[in-house]
Amino acid sequence: MTAEGSGLLLEHGRLIGGLGSDKSDDGGVLVGADGRIKWVGPMAQIPPIAPDVRRVDVTGKWMLPGFIDCHVHLSNADAERDPLRRATLPKSYLHLSVVQSARVTLQAGVTTVRDLGGADLGMKMAIDQGIIDGPRMLIAVTPISVTGGHGDACYPSGLDLLGFRSQYPGIADGEVECRKRAREMLRAGADVIKIHATGGVWSPRDQPDDEGLTIPEITAVVDEARRHRGKRVAAHAQGRGGIANAVLGGVASVEHGYEIDEATVEEMIKRGTYLVPTLTTATTVPDKQAVPLVSYEKKMKWIEVARNCLPKALTSGVRIAMGTDCGVAAHGRNLTELRRLVEFGVSPMEALLAGTRYAAELIDRSDELGSLAVGKFGDVVVADCDPLQQIDQLEDSNHIVMVVKEGVVYKDLVSQTR
Ligand SMILES: [Zn+2]
Incomplete structure (x- = not known):
């Protein structure tokens, strides 16, 4: 183009x-x-x-x-939320669904996304070269997660869906493995490294307040990213303990941050850590029939946690950047996040800046974007x-x-x- x-x-x-x-x-x-x-x-x-x-x-x-959406999953098709049913879909269908999610994201006014898991270098190249229309992409490839953590798709039956998700596995235990996984993601084209500092809603066997990577593991990943032209680390972190671990480990942004507490907010302000609250997905009630019951129940509980903890954090002076988790929420309605930020107490101007200037700062592209x-x-x-x-x-x-x-x-x- x-x-x-x-x-x-x-x-x-x-x-x-x-x-x-x-x-x-x-x-x-x-x-x-x-x-x-x-x-x-x-x-x-x-x-x-x-x-x-x-x-x-x-x-x-x-x-x-x-606008810049700092948290999307373009490779997650809207159509199927159940990981078991999703695993039965042909990979070509999943790849081609990116054409649609990329197009509607751009049409919604988002010209840059940071894809925090799923998209690979080929998708980014297809957009860069004008093969498909979409926002400019920064990619994380696969998040780094501990065994049994949010990124582990192995069921108690032994059925392991990881291979269906990506050719780049992200499970790592211990500092050495975490550093190696970070190197593998960077080799695969990662612009940013994503880690799972807690469990989550959509993983089958953990809870959002289970802790994921330890502080030494997080520190190892952060250091490895830094050694590659100062690349940054984004942490999926929902429960209080894991949020604190992520911040102390030196990540650039806390994604979700649902149960964030005052002490961690203070630490984030001190360090300049960003909060990407993903209110779009945090406040979306899923269709009970369409998702696994375990995820539905977790989601309903954590919507309340987010509503209780995030408004205070978002008005505390911590740096905020816009991210939606579209791919978990529907693609193409990314700017819903701006309204949600305002509902949670952020001023309209600060919300707009979270989606532009502050987002550019978080992704380290202020010289060209925002x-x-x-x-x-x-x-x-x-x-x-x-x-x-x-x-x-x-x-x-x-x-x-x-x-x-x-x-x-x-x-x-x-x-x-x-
Ligand atoms: Zn996400």
Whole structure:
């Protein structure tokens, strides 16, 4: 895919201050043929524009940086939540379902995702090369998990579904094995390492407050990632003990964090650890008929835990980044997370920043992503509702009327309706 001919100018839209561009009711964003932002600001100050630049008038609409979802599983098809039934599906079907999950994610206004388990390098390459439409991907390949932990899909019968999930196994016990698994994920193309610091809802034999990797194991993984150009570690952590282990082990982000307590929040603030609360999945009641009973029961209990513990944490000053766990929740409604953050006490502006600037900081791509600023990637989303006043409407991707990624227009309901 190449960017729009000689460039693309979105003109006469509203820019919101705080998202990297000055506040303006009549603003513009110019993306060059190289896919980078060349100019952003009030239209009154627009520099001379070459005649062959494509211009799109977005009067009355809002221009935002492309959103970043820091926690998705694009390779989890929506259709099947039961791991046993899923294991009976042909792998080609599971691979091809990524085409749909990637497309609807991009159409929802998410131009970058951090895939925290399942997607491999081939999926990322297919998007990078324009074979399929989707958000730019950072991948973790397979999470590292202890025997019997959240990533262990071996049933008491001996049936082991791990092989169905990935050709890159992630089970590791002890510091040496954990470090080796981290090296294997990096060899397989991982941009970020994911660990399971606790059990979880969807694994058959553990509980969300079971602890996963020990602090020394986590520390070994964090150190191995660091040795590879400072790559970072994300920790699935739901129960209190495992959350604390993850933070003390030095991870960059706590994913879920449902039972987070004050002491750990303080430690996270001190260290600059991010919280990615995945409220989209945390608050979703599953269809009782469609999921294993054990998971349904765990889920109902942990929805309450999250509702009790997260609001306090999210308003404590800890760094927050947007992540949905789409793949567990339905793909393509990623910006539901913004509304949920606001429901849990975060201000609309802070929620928008969690989905843009702060998310870019967490994934260490602030130089290229997360705000509308000269030199950054031309990732621009246009909404037909006020993101600060009607943040709840952003979850309906019909309100995302334009999606531009690196200067390429992937969705344009603006030109079509004029
Ligand atoms: Zn997840």
